[in-house]
Amino acid sequence: MNKYKVLLLAALAPVLLGLLIPLARQLVGTSPFISYRADVRRTPLRLYWKDEHGQRFRSLEGLKSWLGARGQKLVFAMNAGMFNPQYAPQGLFIEAGETIMPLDTAAGAGNFYLKPNGVFYLTTDSAAHICPSADFRPSPRVAYATQSGPMLVVDGQLHPAFRAGSANRQIRNGVGLLPDGRVLLAMSRRKINFYDFAEYFRQAGCRQALYLDGFVSRSYEHGARQTQTDGDFGVIIGVTEATVRPVRQ
Numbered sequence: 001m002n003k004y005k006v007l008l009l010a011a012l013a014p015v016l017l018g019l020l021i022p023l024a025r026q027l028v029g030t031s032p033f034i035s036y037r038a039d040v041r042r043t044p045l046r047l048y049w050k051d052e053h054g055q056r057f058r059s060l061e062g063l064k065s066w067l068g069a070r071g072q073k074l075v076f077a078m079n080a081g082m083f084n085p086q087y088a089p090q091g092l093f094i095e096a097g098e099t100i101m102p103l104d105t106a107a108g109a110g111n112f113y114l115k116p117n118g119v120f121y122l123t124t125d126s127a128a129h130i131c132p133s134a135d136f137r138p139s140p141r142v143a144y145a146t147q148s149g150p151m152l153v154v155d156g157q158l159h160p161a162f163r164a165g166s167a168n169r170q171i172r173n174g175v176g177l178l179p180d181g182r183v184l185l186a187m188s189r190r191k192i193n194f195y196d197f198a199e200y201f202r203q204a205g206c207r208q209a210l211y212l213d214g215f216v217s218r219s220y221e222h223g224a225r226q227t228q229t230d231g232d233f234g235v236i237i238g239v240t241e242a243t244v245r246p247v248r249q
Contacts, residue, residue: 033200034219035186036076037178038239041126044072045183047080047095047144048236056087060220061229063236068243076239078173078187078219080120081146081212082112083234091133091147092119093235097140103147105133111211114161117149118210120175128183130175130208146235152176152198152209159198166193173217175237176206184209185237187219212237 038045048063050056057063064074082090090112091104107113116132122144123129132151150159152174173187174197184204188197194211201209218231 030189032189032192033186034189034221035184036221036239038076038183038185039181040122040128040183041181043075044240045122045128046238046240047093047122047146048238049089049093049095049100049234056234057236058233059229059231060218060236063238064220064229067238067240071243072240073222073243074220074238075241076185076219076221077236078185079213079217079231079233080175080235080237081148087232087234089146089235091117091149092136092145093147094121094142094145097124097143099138103133103136103138111214112149114150114159116151116154116159117147118151118154118208119145119147120210121145127181128177130177130210146212146237148210148212150194150211152194152211153202153206154208156202156207158195158202162193162195162198164195166195169193170214171217172197172211172214173219174201174209174211176201176204176209179205179207185219185239187217 048057051066057066060077063077067074084090089101091101093101118130118132119136120130121142123141124143132154133147152159153176169191171188172192176184178184184201184206198209216233218228220227220229
């Protein structure tokens with residue numbers, strides 16, 4: 001290395017450090033998960049797939065705009081389960097008490113069929129539940145439900161198929177039940193294996209948690225510096241609150 005390169009590097013070093021140090025501090029202080037804790041007893045939380053015209057919301061932006069036109073603000077949202085090539089929910093989907101897709105108890109390949117898989121559902125008394133698919137019982141009290149798999153945490157234990165150090169890493173999102181009855185919605189910021197993702201829910205106190213989907217996952221939080229409103233998927237889970245007046249379209 002000649003003396004001119006040495007001089008150039010010496011001159012650039014303070015500039016590079018000035019750029020890298022704040023970035024490093026930001027990365028260290030950033031949680032590896034995007035999460036939201038919803039109190040379903042006080043906060044509206046529901047599942048969305050199609051609008052009143054039978055059109056899929058498709059993306060978080062599509063849902064956000066539709067809600068805004070009806071006087072509701074989307075507070076937090078993410079995709080809420082796997083879907084088939086026609087973007088229909090894979091497995092059970094209940095919306096406003098109506099069973100749109102039946103419970104799938106068949107055997108098969110892929111994450112959805114990694115038993116036990118499970119069901120996340122909301123009842124008419126404003127309570128959230130997660131259970132293995134084999135334990136789900138249809139009831140008029142079930143207002144909303146989505147089936148997915150695998151279960152992440154079952155009765156406080158990680159799914160038996162998960163292995164620490166697994167190289168199977170993807171962006172992942174899921175839902176868990178906190179001890180106080182709140183719902184924990186979470187998505188990893190970086191690729192993560194099932195073991196570490198499930199451990200996040202267990203460490204948060206969830207005795208039941210369900211995997212929702214992988215690399216297609218997106219999340220949105222109102223007011224956050226970084227949000228994702230794109231995507232093209234099936235069912236969406238959304239937390240809302242009323243606004244002062246609806247936006248007319």
